[in-house]
Amino acid sequence: MSLRTRFALFFFSLGALGVLYTAAVLDLPRVGHGVGVYAATLLDIAVEETHATDVVTAVTFGYRAIDTLGEELILFAAVIGVSVIMRRHSDERDATERELEQPLMVRPASSESDAVRVLTAALAGISVTFGLYLATHGQVSPGGGFQGGIVLASVPLLVYLAASPERYFRLAPAALLERGEALGILAYLGIGLAGALFGQAFFENVFPLGPRPSSVVSSGMILLLSLATAIAVATAFVYLLTSFVEEALRQRLAR
Amino acid sequence: MVALLEQLPYLVAGFVFGCGLYGVVTSRHLVHLVACLAVVQSSTYVILVGIGHRKGGQAPVFLDVPVSTPAVDPIVQALMLTDIVVEATVMALLLALALQVHTRAGTMDPDEICRLRG
Numbered sequence: 001m002s003l004r005t006r007f008a009l010f011f012f013s014l015g016a017l018g019v020l021y022t023a024a025v026l027d028l029p030r031v032g033h034g035v036g037v038y039a040a041t042l043l044d045i046a047v048e049e050t051h052a053t054d055v056v057t058a059v060t061f062g063y064r065a066i067d068t069l070g071e072e073l074i075l076f077a078a079v080i081g082v083s084v085i086m087r088r089h090s091d092e093r094d095a096t097e098r099e100l101e102q103p104l105m106v107r108p109a110s111s112e113s114d115a116v117r118v119l120t121a122a123l124a125g126i127s128v129t130f131g132l133y134l135a136t137h138g139q140v141s142p143g144g145g146f147q148g149g150i151v152l153a154s155v156p157l158l159v160y161l162a163a164s165p166e167r168y169f170r171l172a173p174a175a176l177l178e179r180g181e182a183l184g185i186l187a188y189l190g191i192g193l194a195g196a197l198f199g200q201a202f203f204e205n206v207f208p209l210g211p212r213p214s215s216v217v218s219s220g221m222i223l224l225l226s227l228a229t230a231i232a233v234a235t236a237f238v239y240l241l242t243s244f245v246e247e248a249l250r251q252r253l254a255r
Numbered sequence: 256m257v258a259l260l261e262q263l264p265y266l267v268a269g270f271v272f273g274c275g276l277y278g279v280v281t282s283r284h285l286v287h288l289v290a291c292l293a294v295v296q297s298s299t300y301v302i303l304v305g306i307g308h309r310k311g312g313q314a315p316v317f318l319d320v321p322v323s324t325p326a327v328d329p330i331v332q333a334l335m336l337t338d339i340v341v342e343a344t345v346m347a348l349l350l351a352l353a354l355q356v357h358t359r360a361g362t363m364d365p366d367e368i369c370r371l372r373g
Contacts, residue, residue, distance in 0.1 A: 010280045014273055025265040026258060032310035039307070039328040043315060046329075047322050055315040055326070059333040071340050078344035085351040141318055146336055214318055240347045247354055 051209040052139040052219040060144060061225040065192065065203040072185055072229065075236045079181065086243045120162040127155050135230035139219040145229025152230065153237035165249055169242075177239040184232025191224050264305025272298035285353040285363045289346060296342045300335055307331035 042055060042063065052058040060068055135148025160168040195204035203221075210218030217223070259266065271294060278291030307328030313320065315329035353363065360368050 006280060010277070014276065018269065018273070021269050022259070022266075025262045025269070028262065028265065030261050031264050031305050032308050035307075035309045035312075035328055036330070039330050042329060043326055044322075047317050053316060053318040055317070055329040056332045056336075059329050060336060064333060067337065071337050074341060074344055078347055081348050082351045085348070085355055142314070142316060144336075146340060237343075243351065244354075 047213050050139075050205070050219050050222060051213045052222050053213050054139060054141060054143070056142070057138040057144045057222060057226065058219070060146075061138075061222040061229070062205070062219075065221070065225060068225070068229070069188060069192065069203075072188060072232055075233065076181065076185060079236050079239050082240055082243050086247060117162050120158040124155055124158045124162065127151055127158060131155070131230075131234075135226060136223070137216060138226045139222045140214060140216055145226040146233055148226075149230040149233025150237060152234040153241070156238050157241055160245060165245065168245060172238045172242065174239070174242060177235045177242065180231055180235030181239060184228050184230075184235060187228035188225060188232065191221055191228060195221075264301055264308065268298040268301035268305065270298075271295075271301060283364050283366070285356060285365060286350065288365065289349045289353060292349070293342060293346060296338070296345075299338055303331045303335045303338065 042059065046055045046058045046062075047053055050058045050062045052062065131148045131151035131154075133148070134143035134151055135145055138144030138148065156168055156172040159171050192203040195206050196202045198206040200206055205221040207220030207224065209220045212218065275291050275293075275295030275298065278294060279288060282288040282291055307330070309325060309327045312325045312327040315326040315332070317324070317326075356368065357363055360371055362368060362371070
C-alpha cells in the first residue's frame with residue numbers, strides 16, 4: 001500500500017471515529033458529577049473495614065485482591081514470554097557465554113559519562129529507601145506493592161549505569177530473580193488461601209487489622225499482599241531488564 | 256459547545272489516542288512503533304481518571320483528613336494500576352519481539368520487513 005493511500009485511509013477512518021466518539025462523549029454523564037454507587041459505598045466503609053487509609057490500596061489488595069492475582073500472573077506470563085523470545089539457539093549461546101566469561105579488565109564500564117555515573121550512584125541508595133517506603137506504606141499513604149516493586153527494580157539498572165555489567169549481575173543474579181518471582185507469587189497465593197483455610201472465602205482477610213487505621217502495622221492482609229507483590233514485581237522487572245542487558249552486552253561484544 | 260467543553264477529559268483522551276494512532280500508522284522504526292502504542296494506551300489513563308473525577312473531591316487517602324471528606328472514585332484508580340502493569344508487560348514483550356525481528360530480518364523498518372516477506 002502506498003503512503004498516500006495509507007494516509008487517505010487513516011484520515012478517513014480517524015474522521016469517522018472522531019465524529020462517532022464526540023457523539024458518544026456527549027451522551028456520557030458530565031465529568032465530575034457521576035460517581036458510581038460502588039465507589040460511594042467503598043469511600044464510606046473501606047477505612048473502617050480494612051484499616052487502610054489509602055482506599056486505592058484497599059481496593060487493589062483488599063476488595064479486588066483476586067484481580068491483582070491475575071495481574072501478577074500477567075506479569076509472570078510476560079517474563080516467561082520475553083525469556084522464550086530472547087532465547088538463543090544452543091550454538092549461539094555457547095559463543096556468547098564464552099565471550100561473557102572474558103576477564104573483568106577487558107570490559108568497559110557501562111557509561112562513559114562521569115556525570116551519569118555519579119548521579120546514578122547517588123540515586124541508587126535513595127531509590128532503595130524510597131522503594132521500601134512505598135512498598136511498606138501503601139496502606140497508609142499513596143503507594144503499594146506495584147509502585148515500590150518498580151522503584152526497587154530500577155536500582156540494579158542504576159547500578160548498571162553507574163558501575164559495570166558485572167556489578168549488575170552480581171547484584172541481581174538470575175537464580176535469585178527466578179526464586180524471588182516464584183516466592184512472590186506463591187506468597188500472594190498463600191495469603192489468599194489462608195482465608196480459605198480459616199473457613200472464610202478465598203482472599204478474605206483473616207489477619208489482625210492492627211490498632212488504628214493510620215498506623216503502618218495495620219490493615220492485615222493488605223500489608224502482607226503488598227509486600228508479596230513488591231517482591232514479585234521487583235524480581236519480574238529486573239528479570240526483564242536482565243534479558244535486555246544481556247542482549248546489549250552481546251551486541252557490544254559482537255562489535 | 257459548552258456541553259462538549261465540560262467533557263474535556265474525554266476529548267483529551269480521544270486526542271491522545273489519535274496522536275498515538277497517527278504515530279503507529281506512519282512509523283518507520285519498530286521501537287518508535289512500540290512507543291506510539293504506549294501513547295495510544297495512555298489515552299485510557301485519561302479516560303479512567305476522567306470517569307472517576309468528582310467535583311471538589313480530593314484523593315481517596317484519609318490519612319490526615321476525616322473519612323467523610325468528598326473524594327474521587329478509588330476503583331477506577333485501582334483499575335488504572337492494572338492498566339499500567341498491562342502496558343509495561345506489553346511493552347516488554349513487543350520490544351523483545353522487535354529485537355528478534357532485527358536479528359532475523361536485519362531491519363527495523365516495518366515497510367521493509369513487509370517487502371522482504373512479500
